[in-house]
Amino acid sequence: MALKPPLMDLPIATAEKGFYRGFSIDVTIASKVIISAIVVWAIFWPTQSGSVLNGLNSFILANFAAWYIYCVAFFILVCLGLALWPTAGRMNLGLEGDKPEFTNFSWFSMMFGAGIGVGMLTWAVAEPVSHFASNPETIQGLSTGGDADNVRNAYKWSFLHWGFGAWACYAVCGLSLAFFSYRRGLPLTIRSGLTPLFGTALSGVLGTVIDIVAVVATILGVAQTLGFGVDQFVAGLTRIGIGGLTDDTGGASTFGIIVALLIIMGASTLSALSGVGKGIKWLSNINMVLSIILLSFFIIFGATWFGFNAMFVGLWDYVTALPGMSFNVFKSDGVEGSEAFLLAQWQGWWPVFYWAWWIAFAPFVGLFLARISRGRTIREFVLGALIVPALMCFVWFAWAGGTAIDLELNGGANGVIFDAANGDKIFAMTEFMLAPINVWLAWGMALLIVVLLMTFLVTSADSAVLIVNTINAAGDEGPKSRPHILFWGAALGLVVAGLLISGGTSAIQTAMVIGALPFSLVMVLMCVSLIKAIYNDGRREAAGVATLTDPDEAFVAPAE
Template sequence: MTVSETPSETPSSGTPPDTVQAPPATGSADRRYPVDRWVFGVAAVLVVAFIVWGALSTDTLSAVASAVLAGIMNAGGWAFVLAASGFVVFALWLAFSRYGKIPLGRDGEQPEFRTVSWVAMMFSAGMGIGLMFYGVSEPLAHFTSPPPGTVAAGTPQALDVAMATTLFHWTLHPWAIYAVVGLAIAYSTFRKGRRQLISSAFAPLLGERRSEGAFGRAIDILAIFATLFGSAASLGLGTLQIGGGLEANGLPPLGDLLLVSIIAVLTIAFVCSAVTGIAKGIQWLSNINMVLAGVLALAVFVGGPTVLILNLIPTAIGDYFGNLSAMAARTAATGGDATAEWLASWTVFYWAWWISWTPFVGMFIARISRGRTIKQFVTGVILIPSLVSLIWFAVFGGAAINLQRSGTDLASQPTEAQLFGLLHTLPLGGVLGILAMVLIAIFFVSGADAAAVVMGTLSQRGSITPSRWVVVFWGVVMGAIAIIMLLVGDEGEALTGIQNITIIMAAPFAVVMVVLCVALARDLRHDPLMLRDQRSVAAVEQAVDYGRKAYGDRFVVAVKPHPGEPGNGSEPAGGTNGSPTART
């Protein structure tokens, strides 16, 4: 990634002042900065303290987490719901307002990646452990136990609600959340030439110096925490599902010991990847994952209820938009304690999970989007992954619900084992189960590697290639956090522990994101392209006003070289009377 320490809008000799120049070829982000002792030190101490607390007194941590979660849900559950919808409105407003034409780079710069490559990488970002874990379980859960106060379980109406609710959690809202942070980073880095840090995007509000001071460091620490716990949540889900797959293939239940062992093995695999330099193959691993995911989805589509899945796609789209307003407005006020508990397990957990992933995903999509306009960026980031999610949940959710309606009680199986329960009903189910576990394992390793690099970047003042020991440190800590999150669930319910801690750790960063929207809006308002447009409109209005006063309705506005430019005479702009030239 190329970033200049000098703001990219600074004009060079002979360049109009409103023309944004490209950052130099060797910018600040290409250099490796030393570790920021405050950001890394404070974050590392707090995280290690959390790990020690969880290891020595898991019950106490679990009790505190439950109490804090209850307080957040009672006092701030509405804020998560409102903020998520606010990010959707803000992202769409940016795309379709006058700001939509602003490029994420210099004026006239072409996109760094071809559209096909950009779409492929966006597809990669839209896939992950979450889709593997919830592809079967979420539509099935909403079908057998719909949201409180909606429809009866197991009915045709429940199928509609199940798909609409699932798409609500996986399409427009989450990717709008990602788009806001990704856009702020891309604009700050490629348009303004700042370092690739979350705090750098706050320069319009804080100033360049303050954004690099104590407040800026606090923002980066919060970003590290959000990334750490959001990534650990994904690793925890992947571990639960691999454990469910092993037990579905005949391994006796081993409880927490099995989960800890899986995390330990995969964390070692990640550390080896980082130390030996295999991390450079993350893109290669991601491509393999896309192929394997496509094969798995095709196998379920062909071997499952193909016609039902095809019919489900347009039906799900209609149900989603038909119920969007009601789903976006659902809070504890609409259903009391039952709805509050449901929201904590589903909607609010998802919004917190997406918010916690925004530093990681935001940096990724920002990195591949240089040269795109804001409109291209927002529409691509929201629509492409949403389409992937639609197809994925139609295939796996439709097959699972069809199996449930045919008499196989798939919903009674543990959440992490439901995917394998579905696969085992298909031809070559055992092979497909192994394929799914390999897919999850690769997601684990590549995801941990990439997230650790992002935390290393935040720890080293925006260095794109942080020191290897920093990356390894955050990767090991991530595995430890995932273990702690699995162990703090109520009565051994590991999924509950993951959800509780994710919501708690994402709450502060949600506030950061709201302020980030204000900073981005202020940055865009002072963009050279916007200033040039404002001056152009003002000049035309001034010329028309002068023409009407001098000549009535019989005049035209003539365009000619600026009289103050060298070689065009010394007459001041606007003529001797200070007004634009108007010719009858």
């Protein structure tokens, strides 16, 4: 049977006039209704919403923990396989002669800033410290929490959560979207990644449902990031002398949450209005430079040798243990307090939570990666998106987290860092290091961290707003989407505010784990679809059948 050319036309119905001109009415309105309902429910019925969300979360952790673990392991294998597969590796994510739009520095900066950057300022210190106190090895009695023999375990697990698994989630989603949009001329939206499996049926209800799931997952995933960031932003503002933003427990007050979100979402909306090539690009470059300055401080003036050892020994431990950690599922015996129960509980708190977070984040980061990666080969994309940002995360964890652990073990911190709230740990650490030298140095470092945190938060939020609008507009980023940027900027801020006020970051975490579940299935299908497409394109090329769209009909992002 003769090979047929691939599907290169996927019509998506959009409004021709009115406020929603150029937008898919079904996707846009359904997404807005779902997100609005979550906001209203969380704010006006906090007790009921908290109870229902916790019940659903418990059900998912009890029944789908293994699914999340195996999904992410599958994504890592797909990425590595595509990079090594000759047919796939050489394919260009674009048409013949297409070259990358952005330099490698800007590409890595935008990738890191939108994908994970904001988490570094909280978790690069907080997570190694947390795993230093407790991890599966301490639960099984193989090491002692808080002792020097547990440092390597702390880094092994920290690297697992922020390493190749996280970036594999982003890479498979971004690669699928770039492949089908820039080689086949299909809309830059999630449903296009499933065309080899479902064909033109994706123009109808099935495609609409897929895009709605992606929008909801994106909003909840970014809300999780902003929720952590708002707590830390308020802690930072307090450290530099702006009072009245915390409550009696030292956490962010309702007023503090509102002030932080007004600043962050206001700046992010303005940046989003300027587009990827202007505001987001420049913000990403700025936060990369500030990140290098802050990281250099920890490397030079922090625990230099401790961090060096944590980086390379931790990387070795992580890579050698990765197969086992990626596929191991702890099963609870139902006996509260037993070793099996505690191990399963720990896995739900950490790996399962992170895998859900990265999956929920994947439609946003994946579509953003696709948008900035046109003209790169599949091998270049996979290795660049999988390895470079992961190594950057490892460097942060090694020297920022390593400095915190070393100061507590050997530097006389005596709990100043360990006892601080997660978002405040980096501020407590820099103050402990610099205040004895000069209090203004400590204040200046706190200010630098606050500015860096804000640029990361704004980059994540404005990128998310643009991506949501792109999905709603059937892959089009044109000027017509700008009025809706204001809506989604406000909606994202209200989701974060509503869930934080009603139940804190745990409420956002629960909603995000639930929202990520349906999109995890979409991502698995995207992997299968991509592999099928590349295999068939290899056969088509050998048979002389066209695999690229006509340049005149290819998807081109409108001028910013």
